[in-house]
Amino acid sequence: MSNTPHQLAEEFPEYVGKIRHLREADGHFRRIADEYDVMNWAIHRAETDIEPTDDLRMTDMRKERMRLKDEIYGILTRPEVVEELP
Incomplete structure (x- = not known):
């Protein structure tokens, strides 16, 4: 997906590190980020x-x-x- 527009790293370049961290540490964030990636890929196709x-x-x-x-x-x-x- 390297040349697919609207990837999260491109949309939020100032949060790339936080995105990476949340994908590893937060199950809900990982799920919606994965959903975003799938939807973005379908739109691109x-x-x-x-x-x-x-x-x-x-x-x-x-x-x-x-x-x-x-x-x-x-x-x-x-x-x-x-x-x-304390």
């Missing part, structure tokens, strides 16, 4: 006519990719809770 689709399906896929991207961004930008030692 449709846009390049490798697996053409109709306009309605393309719109639905793009909306789902945006929903996932918004959720990912929310996780990346939420303040981290730092526990203080």
Whole structure:
């Protein structure tokens, strides 16, 4: 997928390290990031006519990719809770 547009590292270059860490440490983040990658790949294949689709399906896929991207961004930008030692 090296030349597939809209990869998370390209969308959020300032969070590449955090994305890598969360993929390893947070099961929910890993799941939605994987879903994003699958959806992004499907959109790329449709846009390049490798697996053409109709306009309605393309719109639905793009909306789902945006929903996932918004959720990912929310996780990346939420303040981290730092526990203080007693």
